[in-house]
Amino acid sequence: MSNAMYDKIWHQTQEDLSSMLDKESQRKVEPQSNRAFIFQTLATCYIRYVQVFRSLEGVYDQMVHPQKRALVRKVLDGVMGRILELKHEMVDLELSEYHYFDDILQDLKLAPQQLDIPIPKYFLKEKLEVIKGREKILAQILADSGLDSSTLKRSVKPIPFEEALKIIQISERARQGRLRALFMKQIFLQEFRAKQARLLSEKTADEGAAALQIQKVWRGFYQSKKIEREREEEMIFLGMNPPPQFNQLSAAILQAETVSRLRSELQFKHEESYREAVVTIKDALKAAEGPDIKESLQDQIRQWFIECRNLTGTFPDFPNVEEGGSAIIFSNKTPQQVIADIIASQDEEDKTKKNKKKKGKKAKKEKEKKVTKEKSKEEDKEWRMAPSLFLDEMEEGNNTYKDMWKNKDESWNFPQEYDPELIKEEKRKELESEIRVQVDELMRQELKNLKIAVNREKEIPSKSGKKKEGKKKNAEKKGRKGKTGTKNKDLTADRTIESLYKELVEEGLLIRSLKVNLSDYIGEYSYLGTSLRQVSIEPMPSLLDVRQLITLYGVLPLGSASVHEKAPLVKSLLLAGPSGVGKKMLVHAICTETGANLFNLSAANIAGKYPGKSGLQMMLHVVFKVAQQLQPSVVWIGDAEKTFYKKVPNAERKMEPKRLKKQLPKILKLLKPHDRILIVGTTQRPFDAELQSFCKAYQKIILIPRPDYASRYVLWKEIIQRNGGVITDALNISCLAKVTDGFTQGHVVQVVADVLTDRRVRQQAHKPLVAVEFLATLTSMDPVYQEEEESFKDWYAKTPLGKKRALALTGGNTKKDKDKRKEKKKGKKNK
Numbered sequence: 001m002s003n004a005m006y007d008k009i010w011h012q013t014q015e016d017l018s019s020m021l022d023k024e025s026q027r028k029v030e031p032q033s034n035r036a037f038i039f040q041t042l043a044t045c046y047i048r049y050v051q052v053f054r055s056l057e058g059v060y061d062q063m064v065h066p067q068k069r070a071l072v073r074k075v076l077d078g079v080m081g082r083i084l085e086l087k088h089e090m091v092d093l094e095l096s097e098y099h100y101f102d103d104i105l106q107d108l109k110l111a112p113q114q115l116d117i118p119i120p121k122y123f124l125k126e127k128l129e130v131i132k133g134r135e136k137i138l139a140q141i142l143a144d145s146g147l148d149s150s151t152l153k154r155s156v157k158p159i160p161f162e163e164a165l166k167i168i169q170i171s172e173r174a175r176q177g178r179l180r181a182l183f184m185k186q187i188f189l190q191e192f193r194a195k196q197a198r199l200l201s202e203k204t205a206d207e208g209a210a211a212l213q214i215q216k217v218w219r220g221f222y223q224s225k226k227i228e229r230e231r232e233e234e235m236i237f238l239g240m241n242p243p244p245q246f247n248q249l250s251a252a253i254l255q256a257e258t259v260s261r262l263r264s265e266l267q268f269k270h271e272e273s274y275r276e277a278v279v280t281i282k283d284a285l286k287a288a289e290g291p292d293i294k295e296s297l298q299d300q301i302r303q304w305f306i307e308c309r310n311l312t313g314t315f316p317d318f319p320n321v322e323e324g325g326s327a328i329i330f331s332n333k334t335p336q337q338v339i340a341d342i343i344a345s346q347d348e349e350d351k352t353k354k355n356k357k358k359k360g361k362k363a364k365k366e367k368e369k370k371v372t373k374e375k376s377k378e379e380d381k382e383w384r385m386a387p388s389l390f391l392d393e394m395e396e397g398n399n400t401y402k403d404m405w406k407n408k409d410e411s412w413n414f415p416q417e418y419d420p421e422l423i424k425e426e427k428r429k430e431l432e433s434e435i436r437v438q439v440d441e442l443m444r445q446e447l448k449n450l451k452i453a454v455n456r457e458k459e460i461p462s463k464s465g466k467k468k469e470g471k472k473k474n475a476e477k478k479g480r481k482g483k484t485g486t487k488n489k490d491l492t493a494d495r496t497i498e499s500l501y502k503e504l505v506e507e508g509l510l511i512r513s514l515k516v517n518l519s520d521y522i523g524e525y526s527y528l529g530t531s532l533r534q535v536s537i538e539p540m541p542s543l544l545d546v547r548q549l550i551t552l553y554g555v556l557p558l559g560s561a562s563v564h565e566k567a568p569l570v571k572s573l574l575l576a577g578p579s580g581v582g583k584k585m586l587v588h589a590i591c592t593e594t595g596a597n598l599f600n601l602s603a604a605n606i607a608g609k610y611p612g613k614s615g616l617q618m619m620l621h622v623v624f625k626v627a628q629q630l631q632p633s634v635v636w637i638g639d640a641e642k643t644f645y646k647k648v649p650n651a652e653r654k655m656e657p658k659r660l661k662k663q664l665p666k667i668l669k670l671l672k673p674h675d676r677i678l679i680v681g682t683t684q685r686p687f688d689a690e691l692q693s694f695c696k697a698y699q700k701i702i703l704i705p706r707p708d709y710a711s712r713y714v715l716w717k718e719i720i721q722r723n724g725g726v727i728t729d730a731l732n733i734s735c736l737a738k739v740t741d742g743f744t745q746g747h748v749v750q751v752v753a754d755v756l757t758d759r760r761v762r763q764q765a766h767k768p769l770v771a772v773e774f775l776a777t778l779t780s781m782d783p784v785y786q787e788e789e790e791s792f793k794d795w796y797a798k799t800p801l802g803k804k805r806a807l808a809l810t811g812g813n814t815k816k817d818k819d820k821r822k823e824k825k826k827g828k829k830n831k
Contacts, residue, residue: 003416006063010072013055014401017075020048021395027385039093043104046086047115053079054118061121064266065416066274067423071400076120077562078394083117084567085388087552095805097549097702098541100529112525116544117551119518119593123559125264131595134630138512141505274418281420282427293432297439301326305447315451318444325440327433389566491621497629500622504599507609509623513591513598518555521547521582521589522718522745524710536809540705543582543745549702550586558594558632558676565673570700572668572679574640576686576792577704578784580746583682587636590680594632599623602638603657620663624670624677632676640681644689644697664697687795695799703796706744706784713737715745719752720769724761730768739775742783751777 027041056076063069090099105112124131159167235241308316319328404422413419492500504510523543532539553573557564575583591598601623610619627633637643642657643664664679671677681698683689695701707715716736720727727733740748754777796802 003064003414006059009055010059010063010068011406013052013059014075014398014406016048016055017052017079017394018398018402020045020052021391021398024385024388024391035093039090040104042086042090042093043099043101044108046083046090047101047104047108047110049079049083049086050115050117051110053083054114057118057120061125062260062263063416064263064270065413066267066270066418068405068416069267071397071405073122075394075397075401077560078390078397080120080556080560081390081563081567082388082394084552084556084563085386085390088568089386091801095801095808097700097801098529098545100526100533100539102527102530112527115525115548117548117556119551119555120559123555123593124595127595134597135512137501138505138510141502142512145506270417277418277420278423278427281423282431285424285427285431289428290431290435293435294439297326297432297436298443301439301443302446304329305450315447318440318447321437321440325436326443327436490625491618492625497626500626501630504622504626508605509599509601509609509619510626511598511600513596514585514588516585516588516592518547518551518586518589518593521550521585522711522715523547523707524714526708527710538805538809540708541703543704543707543711546586546702546704550590553700553702554586554590554678554680555593558590558596558634558678561631561674561676564676569673570678571671572681572698572700574681574683574686574694574698574701575704576683576701576796578706578744578788578792579684580744580784581704581706582745583684583704584638587634587680587682590678591634596632596634596678597627597630599627599633599635600638601635601660603642603652603655603659604639606659607655607657616659616663620667624667627677628675632678635677635679637679637681639685640683640698641685641687641689641694644694646688646690661693665693668697668699687791691795691798701796701799701801703792705792706742706789709737709741712740712743712748715748716740716752719748720756723752723756725752725756725769726764728768730770732771735771736774739771740778740783742785743778743781744784747778747781747783750781 023045027045053076056072056079060069060072060076063072091097101115105115232241236243305315308314319325410416501510521543523546525544526539526542529539553570557567557570575586577583588598590596606619610616623635627635637660642652643660645658648657668679679698686694713733716733717727720731751774755773797806
């Protein structure tokens, strides 16, 4: 698409965003009490923002104008953060991590695919060189230490000479037997044809009957082929079969890819020229307009001195650097307005002194009234939209768009390069603030001289005392800092990050993540979620619901630093589910999509490493120091239930699986919003852990189920095609999806890999794939039985969110239940 087309999409998206912001401002005022209506409004708002986010992400990725891209990026991060805020609001309201929007999508006339949240490409594009450099260093360290799995040669077991000779003899005899069988078959066919020819030559052939027979066969064959072709065309027309060459890349797609690649190169060139222009234009402004700005500022401040002297009889106090200097006095105000403010402030001070005595008596009565009012409000509290940290940012971006870009004539800027006039406006303000600092220093000295010369005022001697007191306070503060600093002492202050990085790689604590995209986690939407919940049946989430949660809680916050600082903070995730549902794959996908480092602190991996308490403290210090320096980072704890075992098995006691039990909560407390570090635990036996401490360590718990029929159907189709299989009418995918109920994604991938060998892929031209081939391999695998699935559901119902959800479904009130428990405990203590 052209630059004009992307501009058009941007303008339409900004209009949608401005209408959303207007509705948001109305919702702040309007309180609601109906929970169903509240969820409808939140869900509609969420879906609208997702649509805006999808459009803005495409615009930011392909737009080449550097100044427009800066504004789009600001709004894009704001929308991303607002989506996360709305998600947390819906979780608090529905007491469930999974939400279903079937009815709302139907009202808005949107397809379920439009709910999919895209991962912004700038997460990787803007730090591609850093990621490549880090991968080279990691590969070099692994190669030098001999830990690289790709360079390791497979060990070949030696075979005795006699056994090898016997194997060769067996294979040679088998080859000779196959050749002899083929030769004998050819001889038999030759003899059979000669015999048939002799028998036919004895009979007299009727040419008319022979021609009629040939016509019948040919017409039947031709008609059957014609019917097959028409049936195929009908199925394609109805959308039940893909068109021919559906899986092949069209010329238009290939051309679009080349255009997008060229646009990204053009983006880079425009960004570089923009950075250079910012420096040159600022220097030119400083040389041309700097002296004039300095003079005008000095004249303005001098006029303020004189006017204040005439009105109040004394010269004013000049604001300190910490307060902002003269910028506070003259912020968007003329000297006359400043003088009027001074007079008004003096009048207000006189009034406040008189009213203080009267207010003191009324204060007690008002406090008592407030207490009673607050109690009544808490009882009849209505829901209001929670305050957002991203709305101001979006409104600011939207106002900038309206003022600057909405009606701007860009007919002169066909290549979409930077606008020099906008740079001049921005840099003029920066230049003014820099010059103001210098002018303030000069004017402070001038004010001192004026006070001494005109009013004969001497400098107050008590200032020295204040300075001494200030020094004492600073010394005390430093002493306090020193004391607190000993608690968070840097154990590796004398070492570089490179050496710590190398040590972690050699110890196997920092590992290479697999190149897996989140889109490779294949599944289908749950189309009956809303209708099942209306009948009070809790639906099992689909695989795409899981993927969306990983995007919201893992990928988006880690990818953007500004979003991570302001959005609701998620420090830790727990992925729970049976073996083979893709828990480890999701961990690697988070690292791939955000370019994050992957640290492995699984109980089996840290066994025997850094022994003792001091060793454990050093290990965690090094891991989190490197993770903070090389953000974003993911700390993966595999088999997370082992850290919180109820009872450690005898076979695992030497491994010390509970080493991190006490340290993990402390680490979570130390993580702050600016630390883009996510702790991800994976478990297939969560019921073996102590529930209370387990749930405290992991902030968000995501239960991953086995795939449903729709997901299995899509999965079989996609995995077979990725492994080189061709899907024909002979292969019944629906049959495979029904038969494999209870099997996981891991089972499907393994079965397809076992069946579709190189030899079988080559045979597909004359021997198409059949469902029976896959079923034979499945018989040797154990599915996820219903009892195991029920145990996961029962365990999740005991988690904090699961308990709240169960109480809400039964009509219970969590606050009342807590109060009753407290009263019971107090009664027991009194007894």
